[in-house]
Every structure is written in structure tokens, then in C-alpha cells.
Amino acid sequence: MTTKALTAPVGEDRVRYRSFWAGAWRRFRRNKLAMFGLCYAIFIILVAIFAPVLTPYTYDAIAPDIALQPPSADHPMGTDLLGRDLLTRIIYGARPMLLVGVVTGLAGLAIGVPMGILAGYVGGVFDWIVTRLVDMFSALPYYLIVLFMVMVLSPSLTNMVIALTITGWVASCRMVRGMAFSVREQDYIEATQALGIPTWRVLVFHILPQIAPLLLWSFASGIPAAVFAEAGLSFLGMGIRPPRPSWGQMLGEAGNYWIYWPHMFIFPSLMITLSVLAFQGLADGLRKALDVSTNL
Secondary structure, eight states: OOOOOOOOOTTOOOOOOOOHHHHHHHHHHTOHHHHHHHHHHHHHHHHHHTHHHHOSSOTTOOOGGGTTOOSOSSSTTOBOTTOOBHHHHHHHHHHHHHHHHHHHHHHHHHHHHHHHHHHHHHOHHHHHHHHHHHHHHHHSOHHHHHHHHHHHHOSOHHHHHHHHHHHHTHHHHHHHHHHHHHHTTSHHHHHHHHTTOOHHHHIIIIIHHHHHHHHHHHHHHHHHHHHHHHHHHHHTTSSSOTTSOOHHHHHHHTTTTTTTOTHHHHHHHHHHHHHHHHHHHHHHHHHHHHOTTTOO
16 A cells, blocks of 8 residues: 655645734835835934035034025025025934934833833732823823923923923833733733742743834834924924024024025925824834734
């Protein structure tokens, strides 16, 4: 009696199993707005890094004789009321925008994640205290809190980052607390407790990997809010201090001139709009890509 080896039919595709991150990247790259956000983020980061190479001017060089010139070959975006090159100030203005968005996002995660994961897993009095803090910050408009804190601390880039960080941990803390509370009820978590595994190992190696995709989305979704907050505070004179450029500050300077010299208003507002749209599209794309139930 002979046996025949079982072979797959010729031409039939074999089933290939993808990892979670490979599937997420496949879903992400199908989202055109998300890919636009990713390309814009890479572009604006490179612009901020290589700012001195991209323009022959300095952002604080004053030339009153060429003030308020419209776009030309020498100054593609024109000049402001002090004769400073607008393109140069737009390029250098990307630096505080990215600094505020990235630093406040990372600092918010550094504060919110440990508090949320401990509150959700440990519970008890610590969970009650964290919940009351989250409720207190959520009950008040965060922008008013930031504005008040910047006014008290004095307007500057450092104080603005501190104020945004103090109010930026709430969303990540609330999300992580809910996830940790649901994960701790799983059977494998009870098994680790029965085996006597230390709590810190359970939190770092079992619960934190479960919420890592949500943390990535939370970080990306916080950048547009920080960008808009930085522009708004600088517009009100409570953010970046002159002569250091900021897109919001440039909008504030264009307030009395935009009717006659619209280029002072158009280019900064266009950069703010593109940045918020791109980073929001990037965050939404991450949310959909990391949700396996959305697209297979």
C-alpha cells in the first residue's frame, strides 16, 4: 500500500499570517489623508532641522527699506512690516510648532500613562484620587486653564510647554485607566497573580503592550491640539516672544495690514491650517489602522 503526500493544489495561494503591525501598516497606507499627514510630518520635520540651509536670510534681520513688499523672486512670500523675509520666518516658525507638539505629547504620556495604569490596576484610594483629578481638569476648558497659567508664569515658550503639559495628561490617563481596568479582569492576569509575579512585571510586560497601539494614537492625536494652542497663544501675545518667529505671532502682526498686504495673513494661516489638517489626518489614520475591526 502506497501513501501519497498531501500537496497544495498548483496555483492555489497559501494562507500567509501577518503580524498586527504589518496589518496596521497595510490599512494605514490605504488611507490617503493619513499618508498625506505622514508625508507632511516628515517634510516639516526636515524643514525645521535644515532651516539654516534652506534660506539665505536670518529670521530677525530687519530691513525697513524693503518693508511690506509683496511676493517676489528675492522674497517668495514677501516681507513683513520690519522688512523681514516671511519665508524665512515661516521656516523657522516650524521649530516651536513641532517642539510644543512633540514635547507636550511625550510629557503628557509620561504623566498620564503611569497614573492611569496604576489607577486602573491597583484601584482603591489611588484610583479615587486620580479619577477626581481627571474630573476636575475635564470640567474646565483646558484652553482657559493654559491661558491663565501662562499669564501667571509670564509668556514664554517654556512656560507654554509647562502649561500644556499640566493639562495634556488627562486624555491619556483616562484612556489608559479604562484599558487597564478591563485587562486586569482577564484570566491570564489572574494567572500571573496566582504565580506570584511582581506587580511591576505584570504592568510592564502584560498590560502595557496591550495598550501600546492606543498610546501611539493618543500621542498623534494630541499634536494637532498642541499646534492650534501654540498658534492661538502666540496670536494673543502669550506664547513665543519676538523676535523668535511663530505662525500665530505672525498672524497677530498681520492684523492691521492684511487688507492691503494680504500675503502677511495668507501664508501663516495656510501653514497652520495644513499642519492641523495633516496631523489630524495622521491621527485618524492611526486610529483606523490600529483598529482591526475597521478594515481587514
